[in-house]
Amino acid sequence: MVEVIKKIFFALIVATLISCSSSTTDDASPTSMAMDHNDSHDHHHDHGNSLDVSQLTDPPTVSISGTATETGEVNLNFAVKNLELVPISPPSEHESGQGHLHLYVDGVSVAMLHETSYVVTDLTKGLHNFRVAISTNDHREYHVDGKAISDSISIEIEEGEETPEVDKGITVEVKNGTVVDGLQRLTVDVGEQVSITLLSDEDDMFHLHVYDLEVSLTAGQPETLQFQADVPGVFEGELHEAGYQILALEVS
Amino acid sequence: MVLIFNSLFAHGVGGRSDLPISEWIAAWSGAMALLLSFAALGLLWHQPRFPKLLNGHLISKLVKTSQVVAATARLVVLVLFFVVLAACFIGPDNTVANIAPTTVFIIFWVGVAISSAIFGPFWKTVSPWETLGKLLDKSRTVVTRPAPNWLTSGWAALIPITIFHWLELAYHHGSSPRVLGWSILIYTVFLLALAWRWGWAEARKAEGFGVLFQLIAAISPIFKGEDNRLKVRLPFVGISALNMSGPSIAIVLAALGGTAFDGVSRTGWWLDLAVGKSGGGLTVVNTLGLAWVALIIGVAYHQASRIGSRLTSDQNFAQIFGGSLIPILIGYDVAHYFSLLILEGQAFKILLSDPYGQGWNIFGTADHAINWTVVSTTVIGWVQIGSIVCGHLLGVLFAHDRSVELWSKRTALRSQYPMLMVMVLYTVMGLVLMTG
Structure with a gap:
C-alpha cells in the first residue's frame, strides 16, 4: 500500500519536473521550433502582431x-x-x-x-x-x-439613436507589464450598459471573451468600449500582445 | 463580416466561467452532505446490497444490431479522429476557429467522461486508438514477448493523463492547434509502437484515457455482461465489481486534482496571484499550482488510507475504497464542465461544417452561433451544487456498503471515519471553489 502511494508521489514529482523543465526551455524545445517552422506567426507575442x-x-x-x-x-x-x-x-x-x-x-x-x-x-x-x-x-x-x-x-x-446611458463603468490601466491595482473586476446585472475604458503604456489589443469585442490600443491613449451586457457569466478580458488577463467581467 | 480572434486561453478552451455560487447555499449544501453522510454511516443498512444488484437484465433487442452499430460508430470516430488531427496542422492556427481544441478539451475530455458515466463502456468500442491497435494486431502475426513491468502494472497510463492536464491547465500554448496536433501524433505513434512490440492487449494499458473512461463507465447503468452482451442494472452499483489497483487510483486522483486546479485557477485569489504573468512565467506558476493541488488531493487520500489500514488491519484499504473516488470525480467533472459542454461545446457542430476554415458548409451549421442562454445560470448553479453533493453521497454510500461486506459492524463503522474525512475534504473543497 505504502509502495503504491510512494509511486503516486514519485509519478507526480516526475511529472512536475518534466513540466517545469519543458516550460523553462519552452522557446528552444523541438516542438516549439517545429511549430515555428510550420507557421511563423504562431507565437504572437514572440514575433509581434x-x-x-x-x-x-x-x-x-x-x-x-x-x-x-x-x-x-x-x-x-x-x-x-x-x-x-x-x-x-x-x-x-x-x-x-x-x-x-x-x-x-x-x-x-x-x-x-x-x-x-x-x-x-x-x-x-x-x-x-x-x-x-x-x-x-x-x-x-x-x-x-x-x-x-x-x-x-x-x-x-446628427440623426441617430441617443447613446444609451452607462449603468456601470470601469477604467483599467496597464503599466510596466501589469495591471495597476491588480486584476480589475466589474460586476453588473444582465441588460445593463457597460463602459470599459482601457489605457495601456504599450500598443496592444484588448479582447473581451464570448462578447468577442476587440479594441485596438495605442500607447497612452485611452479607448472606451460600450456595450450591453446580455450574456450572464464571468468573462475574461485580456491583452493579446501582453498575453495576460486584465479584467474579470461578472454579469449576473 | 468576419472576426477572427487569436486568443490565449487559460483553461484549455473558453474565456467564460460560471457565476460564483452564493456562500450560504454552498455552506448549507456542505452541511447537508455531512449530515446525510453520518446518517449513512450507522443507520442505513448492515448487509451489503450493491453486490447483489450487480447482475442486471439483458437489453435483448439491442444485441443483434449492436455489432453493426458498433462497427459504424467505430468508423465514424476514426474518420473524425483523422479529420481533427489534420485540422490541427492545416486548419486555422487559432484556438477558437480551429475544431481541434474544442474537440479535444470539450467533446473528448468532458463529453466522453460524462457519457461514459451515463452510457457505460462505449469508448472501448469506438476509441480510435483501440481501432488502430487492433488493426495493427491483425496485420501481422503477433510476437508474444513478455511486456515490461512498467506497462503491465498499469502505471504507464498515468503518463498521458498527467501530460494532458499539464497541456490543458498549465502550458500557455497548450490549446494551440499545432501543439495539440503534435501531442496527438506523438501519443498515437507511442501507443502503436508499444502495440508493435508487445501487442495491443498490453499496449492498451498505456492508453490512459481509455483506462480512465473504462473506470468511469463502472457507475453507468449499462454494462457488458460476461458473454459480452449489453445489460442494465441500477446506476452506481457497478463500482463494487471494480478492482481499483494502485495505478487506477492514481489516475482518478490525477483527474480529480486537475479538475480541482481548474477550479482554483478561476478563483479571485488565484487570478490576483497570476495577474501580469504570461508566457513561460505563467506556465511555471500554473505548473506549480497544478502540482500543489494534485498533491493535496493525493496526500489526503494517502493519509486516510494509512489511518484506515491501521484501524482495520487491512493492507488493501486504499484499493478497497478506491471506487468511492469515481462518483466524486464525476461530481467534480459535471460541476466544473457541465456549462462548458453545453455552451462552448456548441462550437463543435459549427466547426464540423468547416473543419479546415475553407468557407465550407458541409452540414449547414457553419453559420450557426453559440446560444449562450440555452440554460439559465440558475440551472447551472443547481447542477453544480447537486453534482458535488450527489457525488459525495454516492461515494459515502459505496464505501459504507463495502465496509459492511468486509467487516463486522464495529470495524466497518470505524473504517468509515478516515474515508468520510477525505470525502468531506473533497466536497468542501469542491463547494468552496464554486463560490469564486
Missing part, C-alpha cells in the same frame, strides 16, 4: 473618406495603393503585396474587408471615429517606421 515594410521603396498606403447618409449610417470609402486586396476566407499564408483591410469604429474591430467601400449602420448620435489599417493575409498589420499603415476619420452623426 505586425509586419514592418519600411525597407520597401513604395510601401502600401491607405486613406479613408466617408459621409453620413441615412439615420445612423455612414458610407466609407477606402483608397489603397501598392497592395492587392484579397479575401480573408479561406485563410492563407502571407504573400508580399497582398492583404486586406481592418476596420475599427471607435477603436472596436468591426470588420475585415477586401472591398474598398463599407457601410456602417446603427451608429448612435454624436461624433464617431473610423480607422482603417492594412493587414497581411495572416492578420498582421503592415507597419512603416514602427507605426501601423492606417488612416482615420471622424464623422458627426
